[in-house]
Amino acid sequence: AVLLKDAMSPNLVQTLENNPAFVHGGPFANIAHGCNSVVATQTALKLADYVVTEAGFGADLGAEKFFDIKCRAAGLKPRAAVIVATIRALRFHGGAAKDEVNTADVAKVKAGLANLERHIQNVAKFGVKAVVAINHFPTDTEEEIALVQERCAALGTEAVLARGFAEGGKGMTDLAEAVLRVADSGESTFHPLYELEMSVEGKIETIAREIYRADRVVYGSDAQVALRRIKSLGLEGLPVCMAKTQYSFSDDPTLLGAPTGFKVTVKDIEIAAGAGFVIPILGKMMRMPGLPAVPAAEGMDIDAEGRISGLS
Known part of the structure; x- marks a missing residue:
């Protein structure tokens, strides 16, 4: 709070x-x-x-x-x-x-x-x-x-x-x-990379092919289940927010430079309906970096009058 x-x-x-x-x-x-x-x-x-x-x-x-x-x-x-x-x-x-x-x-x-x-x-x-x-x-x-x-x-x-x-x-x-x-x-004429009307797989594969330069996309079993759920919920019109290593164009952090001829693997896809996108997870990812086991927020409080305690 x-x-x-x-x-x-x-x-x-x-x-x-x-x-x-x-x-x-x-x-x-x-x-x-x-x-x-x-x-x-x-x-x-x-x-x-x-x-x-x-x-x-x-x-x-x-x-x-x-x-x-x-x-x-x-x-x-x-x-x-x-x-x-x-x-x-x-x-x-x-x-x-x-x-x-x-x-x-x-x-x-x-x-x-x-x-x-x-x-x-x-x-x-x-x-x-x-x-x-x-x-x-x-x-x-x-x-x-x-x-x-x-x-x-x-x-x-x-x-x-x-x-x-x-x-x-x-x-x-x-x-x-x-x-x-x-x-x-006036040289810039901005446009998105993909249309929202595309399928979730189409959006993922467009990014993987055009931006990462991957040859193909492989979907794990959890990702396949998630794709079916997204379709059943009518959420295919959402954009995709890829979770991927920052160290490489691929999903392998050791593949440096400008690699080609690789595949990317979508392990799972999370739905962030409130945020307005779905999150394909590529490779091994730490999803919540930077926080200690017991965040300082757990010791903070605010009363009915708006007085805050626990900041020091």
Whole structure:
């Protein structure tokens, strides 16, 4: 009750550089839809000329769900997308071991670029033009950065160095200007990936084929039972919210880069009728990360007068 008392109201906070921001919701994009609330976004759109909102993890998770679930439900039409990339992650997807990701390696960055290219391609499938933000780390070399920018330019996408961690807003000015150019260009013609009239299997397989690049989808026995239940309840018109590892385009977290020729396995499908979607569960997933065995909320209370106890 304490947590839910004002749960429907977005939290207005101030950034370190005195900019307003709404913090409201924030579910993980690997197990949920990965976006903040519709009310926060719609409120922000009434108060500012440009609104930036986050969708968690990669374009195969947060972006897909933002476009297919949130934008569709709220009638939003995004005019630009920012794909955040790091040289370290590209080294990793190019074959560097975890203890090598801070070591400059142009060859591994070149190999890892296939992963970034696929994210750019995925965003384009929704009719939205992207800008790549290269989140700068001290171990990045000029040669590696130039390689990323050249490859992105060949795809018609601008890649801009983002130094926000080290320099604050001053280090993000170039990125902001690039995003404004795209947003104001009118090049984006947003559309969802699939139609709600499709079957649940059709929606799952469209995402698996078009976004993950899987060859086929296999349904476990629990998933097959769930599909029959969804049909019997008349819920086939709901969008799907895939629960999948964030470490790979596939459902195997060890399959890095831009894999092809794989299958994805739907173990089960949960119905979240109140939220307005169904949740196909791909692979082994921790569905509720981040909470201790006994959450602090269990020691909180609120009385009839609205007085809260147990916060300290």
